[in-house]
Amino acid sequence: MVSTRLLVAGEWVDAASGATSETRNPANGQIIGTFAEAGTADVDAAVAAARAAFESVAWRAMTPDERGRLLWRVAELIERDAKELAELETLDQGQPGFVSGGVSVPLAAQVFRYYAGFATKIEGTVSPVSIPGNLTYQHRLPVGVCALITPWNFPLAIAAWKLAPALATGNTVILKPAEQTPLSTVRLAELCVEAGVPAGVVNLLTGGPDVGRALVVHRGVDKISFTGSTAVGQQIVRASADDLKRVSLELGGKAPSIVCADADIDAAVMGNLQGAIFNTGQACGAYTRFFVQRSRVDEFTEKIAAAAGSLAIGPGSDPDTVVGPLVSQEHLDRVASYVGTGVDQGAQLVTGGQRVGGDLAEGFFYRPTVFGEVRDDMTIAREEIFGPVLSIMPYDDLDEAVARANDTDYGLAAVLWTKDLATAHTVPPRIHAGTVFVNQLPLIDPGAPWGGFGMSGWGRELGAYSIEEFTETQSVFLNIG
Known part of the structure; x- marks a missing residue:
């Protein structure tokens, strides 16, 4: 029986309420673990931790090369624990071994390596403006605190392809896995800690839909990256309208x-x-x-x-x-x-x-x-x-x-x-x-974008497109005349 906790500000803690929920093996219906059921207080704590980490010297002063090395280390740890991760994914989600061990886990490691290389290649441009005596250039800045809400069908792989570009671009995150399949995402967060990700840069909240809703409406969250049903995606768009936070959605298909x-x-x-x-x-x-x-x-x-x-x-x-x-x-x-x-x-x-x-x-x-x-x-x-x-x-x-x-x-x-x-x-x-x-x-x-038209969502994940999703463009006008 597995028992997991929340990761907030670098510490593994119980939910503030002490509440827990159960996860089952879909192959036999048996309970295989319990996980902390986060509440509003835990959401507030995780958002505060992510904000403090985003503004901290430890994270802001980390060079692109250092961030890239950090992501590469996570990829190495995923490959080191590949067998364990695949077994967790099969146990909790039901994936056949050729899917969990042959696709999900290798893809997760590959994604982290891909964005490890991207950390040093986030470039700006110089604009030929017509204002005399001006040098004008653009560069990309991290969005800020990002809530990454993942589905139950490919828990590990989709968590990886959100988390890796978010970190490569200098954001801090709150991971929220689906309540049906939390185990492999919890393990991924543990590997991030082991790799040396600074406290508060990666936070983890497990629980049901209420946790996701609290993240979507939280004024301290700058971006929502969601993969799941179209109906929930529509709810996220409506709920995020009050503060116009950035939203990217990878939704259903036919x-x-x-x-x-x-x-x-x-x-x-x-x-x-x-x-x-x-x-x-x-x-x-x-x-x-x-x-x-x-x-x-x-x-x-x-x-x-x-x-x-x-x-x-x-x-x-x-x-x-x-x-x-x-x-x-x-x-x-x-x-x-x-x-x-x-x-x-x-x-x-x-x-x-x-x-x-x-x-x-x-x-x-x-x-x-x-x-x-x-x-x-x-x-x-x-x-x-x-x-x-x-x-x-x-x-x-x-x-x-x-x-x-x-x-x-x-x-x-x-x-x-x-x-x-x-x-x-x-x-x-x-x-x-x-x-x-x-x-x-x-x-x-990892090198090709993934996302859809119409009710299949907004934006693209993977490839260089994820860099755009997790950054803002800033122009600088410099008077050199």
């Missing part, structure tokens, strides 16, 4: 996959299936709407349904597992409700559509589900399900497919399957999505 008539159908089947059920479909960039050229749709449906039905389902700790559990009973019920709605609205249930029983009955397992004959106006084609549910829709003309793919409130990711080079280059700019993949899985790299 990624379309366009399969052209000339596509390698077997590659498209396997790539789409992996892109759909990666982390049991609990990914905002998961492929969910499959627009397949009518001449290939029967073949595609038959093959992807057979492949989906053959996937190994089990706890993430089993090395043979491909499909792990959903994160909670609440989320399992949500996914099952969407499947029921699909059936009620007339979609053809080809495979799946039920909870897994037997030895896995105590866990939150749901079979990969494929629907055929899905209409664009059906709920399962329009709303984000965040589970292993695939909707297949035939199309006749590529222009039609692009228009239907764009007929959504979301715009995070999309994928195109074709052998034609011209199609591969000309179609992506027509798709309203922050990232378009061609003939591949929904991969993420």
Whole structure:
């Protein structure tokens, strides 16, 4: 049984109220740990600690090179404890081992190394103004105190890709992980302390939605970086309006996959299936709407349904597992409700559509589900399900497919399957999505931006774009005449 505390001003402390909450293993529903349930007093203390650290000589006087070395050290510690971190992520979130150990933990270390290099490359510009005798230049300054609110689907990786650029640019932070999956983020905060991050630069508050809401409305917080549902993102925008704090949002998605008539159908089947059920479909960039050229749709449906039905389902700790559990009973019920709605609205249930029983009955397992004959106006084609549910829709003309793919409130990711080079280059700019993949899985790299159009959020994370998100531009006019 794991028991964790809050990190405030460099000290590990209980919540001021003494309150705690529990976290469960989604593979069997058993309690695996308790964590401190922060309250308003803890939010006030963490914000005060972050503000004091931001204004401290210890942090402000640290050179870019020193900050870079600090981030590099965190990356080294993540790699040192990679096995432990992967096990925590699997235990608390349910990720299959190939996801936690092969993607989440390596990506977290890679992100810290990437921004360690960026710490010494945050450059300004000189503007050729027309005022006689003036030298005018711009430079980037840290925003200040940043609240980093992370989701439950990729707790460690997303915490890393917010935390690393925030620190590289000289901000101080308050990490707030999702209450369903706090354990790996707590461990990341411990590694930051071990690496030598000054007290108060990284603070950690665990707890439920009330903690996040208190951070959003707090006048001492200069920026909110949030990843999660679109509904919560909308609430954050409304709540942050009073003091106009900086907000960046990475929200939901309903990624379309366009399969052209000339596509390698077997590659498209396997790539789409992996892109759909990666982390049991609990990914905002998961492929969910499959627009397949009518001449290939029967073949595609038959093959992807057979492949989906053959996937190994089990706890993430089993090395043979491909499909792990959903994160909670609440989320399992949500996914099952969407499947029921699909059936009620007339979609053809080809495979799946039920909870897994037997030895896995105590866990939150749901079979990969494929629907055929899905209409664009059906709920399962329009709303984000965040589970292993695939909707297949035939199309006749590529222009039609692009228009239907764009007929959504979301715009995070999309994928195109074709052998034609011209199609591969000309179609992506027509798709309203922050990232378009061609003939591949929904991969993420620290060097490329990630974020969406429309209801998928504001701003971009990763790459040089995160530097912009965590800095303000200041102009200096110097009279040299």
